[in-house]
Amino acid sequence: MPKWVLLLTLAMTASAQVPDAATGKKIFESQCALCHGQTGTGGRGPSLNRSKLAHAPDDEALAKVIAQGIPPEMPGSWQLNPREVLSLILYVRSLGAIPSEKLPGDPVRGEQVYQSKGCAGCHIINGKGEGFGPELSAIGARRNGAHLRQVILHPAAALPEDFVYVAAVTEAGTVRGIRVNEDSFTIQIKDSLGRFHSLVKSELKDLKKLRGETPMPSFEGALSAAELDDLVAYLASLKGKS
């Protein structure tokens, strides 16, 4: 146990307010499970049932992540008191005992599926590919297999936070693409060829936010069950830089 946690734990013990994993579980289930899954096995956020967490190698770092979040996707929980933070840490660390996800597919065959189905026309993995889809080199560190499967079959039902597909109507025509950045006066858009467009809102004839829409097609029916398993296994194996 790090010195920092030990000291805080002693202080809490002295005031009869001992952190406990049960309290941490309650907080986790109400505030964290929406993204990390009810048992921490992941979902729209990364799984936490592993011995090492990328952003939290020790408890001090985990306390900081809990308090400050990881913008833009993970909000901070600065309002938790020290006892609640320690309780949450105890619970999150206990998740490491939960077995990691076993996926039925073969990642090597999955890579072939990825190439043959044209995924690289929109996504980039390790520098290969082009377009406006999310970069996938570390997608396996951020999303679990069940979530990846859902995105492949029903992409519009699992859009990332702040993802907006837009159509900006200019004098010269319509620019359609993914919103890269936006403020009160301008918007920056990446189109299907990976080109960036910077537009002044007051000069647009129209700006449509196509909420709930995505240029990614559903692959339901386009993949066999085995191909789907393989593709999920391949994407789940992408953990980024080692």
Next chain:
Amino acid sequence: MKCIAWLLCAVAWAQVPYDRILNAAKEPGSWLTYSGNYQGHRFSPLNQVTPSNVAGLHVKWAYQFDSPRTETSPIVADGVMYVTGPNMAAALDLHTGRELWKWSRPIPKDYQSIGYGHVNRGPAILDDKLFVATLDCYLIALDLKSGAERWSARVEDYKPGYSMTLAPLAIKGKVLVGVSGGEAGIRGFVDAYEAASGKRSWRFYTIPAPGEPGSETWPHDGKYKDSWRTGGGSTWVTGSYDPDTNLVYWGIGNPGPDWNPDSRPGDNLYTCSLVALDGDTGALKWHFQFTPHDSHDWDSTHVPVLYEAEVRGVKRKLVAVANRNAFYYVLDRSTGEFVAGRAYSKQTWAKGLDDRGRPMVLPNTEPSAEGTIVWPNLNGATVWFSPSYSPVTSLFYVSVREIGSIYYKREADYKPGTFFAGGGEAPIPNTERTGAIRALEVSTGKQRWEFPLHSASWSGVLSTAGGLVFSGTNDGYVFALDAGSGKPLWNFQSGGPVLSNPISFSLDGKQCIAIASDRVLYVFGL
């Protein structure tokens, strides 16, 4: 040449007696108190910058602070601009932004900001002194000419969670301050100090002790009998002042613990209220509570806007507040009587206001263990940054935040110097978190126009007699709108979040606008 330099110097270090602040409208080229005048208007009578020429605004100079996220609202007097940061103040040459003097005070190593950042919102000026409130809860009087400390007064002990981030309010012979710490279980107060000596004149506690008026709204027996001692009621935004009646108007913060109200049944006076205090004694003249028994952290710490208008044929002295709880209020400022009110932003916690201005709270809107979705979020429909009132348009301009939240209720264990919040909030996934500048009819709160903002802003609003409204955005823009229509007329990308209140003043007889963006203060002119 030497003679000219000497003359400039003599002008630069003139004094600022109370009468000059009282008659601020007579010298519109200066900015002598936090809101520009005692009435809390943040309105400039200057009219050289107009809708037709505002596109020509450009940077005259910039001043870089040592610390980021600057929230200062400068004071301008006699060719000098006075600015502050956390435990820091500086006098700047108004022509160049170069420092004439700089003062700082170390922040103690064991100091904690519990629930807010290391910020300061500006100084106050009176006679030959500049007044600065510090994070470690001292009020410091600095020599206007040199920045040397003339006196310092320990307002309260910072260790249990007291702090100061606000600009003091200097009135006749006195300097008033309030405290932060509403998330640390403090017992809030407004203090007044003798400007000449630093001796405390009076203190008004925002949480009444047992037996005092208002104490009946707190439990006084059983296991919660001491909840008033940690009841919160911080006072962290500068108030307004009516010199004719010598009444100070000050907004009071949320009760503690914030999101778990179980230990404090009752209305919890004077939290989430506006109080009118006698400037000489601090005696309470009246109060109006906006959010009884608050459980969403909706401090009523706003700049109250004082104005006069006819109500049903009778001219009355009024005070307007756009509250964090998403309702706009007009009160009689002589009595505290509710005159008018309505929601000015999305809210899902109250059916409306009753005839006396009390909210009709909807069921199941309190924080819960599993989370309760409510609009607005804890930062409210607006928060500490200033609104503006233009007597030219009779409009009340406010920067509005349109964000809902999932509110959680947790245990609340009081331990001095730690969070005493009893819960918290989390964002609602995949929802818009936008903002707007809204122009409201001052006596009704009815919206006249709005300018939408992509994200909810942390910047205040300035209106001018030239027919403009200035503000800033999180994404770095300083901008100007037409005060009558809300049409955008000018913007400048500053490169950092604008989290401050704009002011206006004259330099060599020409109107300028100043506003801080992250760690840089910009001065714009034609």
